[in-house]
Amino acid sequence: MHVFKLVALAASVSTAAAQIKGFNYGATFSDQSVKQQADFENEFKTAQGLVGASGFASARLYTMIQGGTTNTPISAIQAAINTKTSLLLGLWISAGPDSVNNEVAALKAAITQYGTAFTDLIIGISVGSEDMYRETPEGIASNAGPGVQPNQIVSYIQQVRDAIKGTTAASAPIGHVDTWTTFANATNSRVIAACDWLGMDAYPYFQSAMDNTIDNSKSIFYDALGEVQKAASGKPVWITETGWPVSGATLNKAVANVENAKKYWDEVGCSLFGNTNTWWYTLQDAAPADIPLPFGIVGSTLSTMPLFDLTCGSSVSNSSSSPSVSSSFSAAPTSTSASPVASAPVADHASQAASGASAGGASALPSNPVGGNAAAPSASGTTTLSSAEGLTAPSVGTSTNVGSDGVTTILVVTMETVSACHA
Secondary structure, three states, rough: HHHHHHHHHHHHHHHHOOEEEEEOOOEEEOOOEOOHHHHHHHHHHHHHOOOOOEEEEEEEOOOOOOOOOOOOOHHHHHHHHOOOOOOEEEOOOOOOOOHHHHHHHHHHHHHHHHHHHHHOOEEEEEEEEEOOOHOOHHHHHHHOOOOHHHOOOOOOHHHHHHOOOOOOOOOOOOEEEEEEHHHOOOOHHHHHHHHHEEEOOOOOOHHHOOOOOHHHHHHHHHHHHHHHHHHOOOOOOEEOOOOOOOOOOEEHHHHOHHHHHHHHHHHHHHHHHOOOEEEEEOOOOOOOOOOOOOOOOOOOOOOOOOOOOOOOOOOHHHOOOOOOOOOOOOOOOOOOOOOOOOOOOOOOOHHHHHHHOHHHHHHOOOOOOOOOOOOOOOOOOEOOOOOOOOOOOOOOHHHHHHEOOOOOEEEEEEEEEEOOOOO
16 A cells, blocks of 8 residues: 555655764653753754764654653654754554554644644654564563564554554655664564665674674674665665764773774764764763763763764765665565574664663663653553663673662673663
């Protein structure tokens, strides 16, 4: 049914998709207080005014629901309208059907409330985030939290298609975000077939089973991307999360510091910007409370002056050595087998931020939806906040414990902690 829409979209989206640059934005701060419209506006304006970078005018969201409500549309929408920020919408689907119904209700309410001022900003709609990973043996072993089986994800995707049919958002391309290993696994091909695009979260820093020095990070990233592109068989693959921590623990050979964060931005970020839809992780994640493993490029104080030079030189951003990234729509893909390097998958930091870690570096997505450090909707459907929501980074042989202070302790040879940094 939606094939005809995609044909019409191809001309407009394939070109636009190559220009989308933005950041990930959670619904809460690091102290788990709920972001309000003014907070989102401040963040969006800061991203657009970054010194040394331009065009970062897109926001990836993880939920449609404003924190503390049952199904009120998230205030980031009005903030996006006011700042002309495009949106990759997200619906959190790992809290069960009732929660998904509330996410869909919030989406429909936003369409009705804001009309084309909202829907004209939609780049795409993500139904879920790393839900398949959390259903894998690795995800379960790492206490990654509840996930969703492929058939159910397909059902939720259809539910969203039905919800937006006949509305001003009807042409919005719908996809799913997950780890590259789940997309490369042929048993999950039904999800790929149901999607218009795929979102890949990739963090070479967490590839602890590999030689994950910063010098190898670009090749690790693009090896993973290549596997997803093969599985996608021509469908667009968007980079929904990637980044390097500006401080924190050394994980195998990956050193977290500003120098390496800049190198990763220069070599991976600049090779993506302008070539595919990319939402960097992240603008800011250590505010107002510090976290053990921050990825934010502006530090704890929201400012247009970044921690490192964001300027992309033409020799870097247009590097011919970087594999191309698909940006056009095509027919449903065929499945592929898992990658030869599946033992060391690229991980999702945001996921880790909410759930658990896995051996080999696979990611675990937030057990809470609305931005990683906010609690998932309760059984009653009301989104509540909890101080016990923590995020963990993956490592070989990890054990996790979520404390009442919201910090997850990970035992990896030495003890390290990663708090709710899915900002």
